[in-house]
Amino acid sequence: MIRYLNVKSKMRNEFVDITEKVHEIIREEGIKSGLCYIYTPHTTAAITINEGADPSVHHDIQRALERLIPFESDYQHKEGNSDAHIKSTLVGVSTTALIEDGRLLLGTWQAVYFCEFDGPRHRRVAVKIIRD
Numbered sequence: 687m688i689r690y691l692n693v694k695s696k697m698r699n700e701f702v703d704i705t706e707k708v709h710e711i712i713r714e715e716g717i718k719s720g721l722c723y724i725y726t727p728h729t730t731a732a733i734t735i736n737e738g739a740d741p742s743v744h745h746d747i748q749r750a751l752e753r754l755i756p757f758e759s760d761y762q763h764k765e766g767n768s769d770a771h772i773k774s775t776l777v778g779v780s781t782t783a784l785i786e787d788g789r790l791l792l793g794t795w796q797a798v799y800f801c802e803f804d805g806p807r808h809r810r811v812a813v814k815i816i817r818d
């Protein structure tokens with residue numbers, strides 16, 4: 687079983703909290719315990735788990751990535767979005783989380799983020815659950 691989430695980003699660089707959408711899938715599938723694999727099939731986006739309570743954290747992560755990987759540099763890729771491709775590779779296109787008691791086993795401050803690096807766009811996130 688693979689389920690898909692649709693994510694509509696509004697900015698070129700944006701972290702979209704998809705935690706509740708993933709929880710909806712876990713609920714709908716009736717999963718109490720297992721593994722949840724969250725993957726985005728795009729070359730200029732990523733998935734990460736990080737602080738969900740204070741939005742200044744993902745703002746700081748985005749700013750740090752922008753300092754590390756500037757929009758303009760001596761890139762060869764003609765599409766003009768090499769920074770987004772590099773950020774996607776550094777952050778990674780997937781994450782795995784445990785499911786316990788019908789929910790992702792996240793720390794108090796953790797959330798699952800879809801990371802947009804070349805928006806705004808319509809994106810997809812695949813969720814594969816392996817039941818215990």
Ligand code: ZN
Nearest residue numbers: 763765767768
């Ligand atoms: Zn490109």
